[in-house]
Amino acid sequence: MMLPMARAATTSDVFNAIAEPQRREILVLLRTGERPVTELAQELGMTQPGASKHLRVLREVGLVRDRRAGKQRLYGLDARGLRPIHEWTGGFERFWNESFDRLDAYVQDLKQARQEE
């Protein structure tokens, strides 16, 4: 009896964590410094539980760290996890330039063909 294999467990990986727009906003905001959840939620127009949940995901993949500060809990950026992604995409740098060239060549070909009609 073969059970249908469902979606792969992509949770807890950095690519997945930054696939969410709001989580990216959080990371960007945290570049300007540590913040408690409530302030963060307010600045980004999300509910406190919503912000907490996103922060949890970010913390689980190591993109943010938290430390207690009195009654509050301050969240801060730990961007090291973004480096692998930067490098992975960087592995295509040669190709996106190449793509431009090819597209350009293609466009030139079209123009050429037109004039010869």
Place this chain on the structure above:
Amino acid sequence: MMLPMARAATTSDVFNAIAEPQRREILVLLRTGERPVTELAQELGMTQPGASKHLRVLREVGLVRDRRAGKQRLYGLDARGLRPIHEWTGGFERFWNESFDRLDAYVQDLKQARQEE
């Protein structure tokens, strides 16, 4: 009557497209050249429909292009869409270095504190 708002529509955005490990494998493989779906599926150990579906997502966000070649359909890389991601993560470069420094300083502090015990 307030309907619960579900998951945001993140479909059709590049961040989401590359969040899937198999799709990343496809992109990496395509760096070595165009390929028909079947060959691609075979090389990556996935089913043909599976490969087709992933390619569809990649095509919808513009990361691959296809062109007909006789009976086959060749898929090729169009890496330009990866550039924004490279740049977005690059915006954190300063911070991941800084993080390293801080971590290092933290470790030094610990060592210092130990010796002074």
Place this chain on the structure above:
DNA sequence: TTGACGCATGCCTATATCGGCATATGATGC
């Protein structure tokens, strides 16, 4: 100890996929 405050969690609903499978669609050659 008891509020009050700040934040994390649990529960629920709606949805978005992923994978497997069968099958429709398309193009080719006879």
Place this chain on the structure above:
DNA sequence: GCATCATATGCCGATATAGGCATGCGTCAA
């Protein structure tokens, strides 16, 4: 047209979230 090969799609089952809301839990101050 028809058989055949190459791909794309549809359907289904199982899961993974995202958001809203209410509530639990921990910390601090009086």
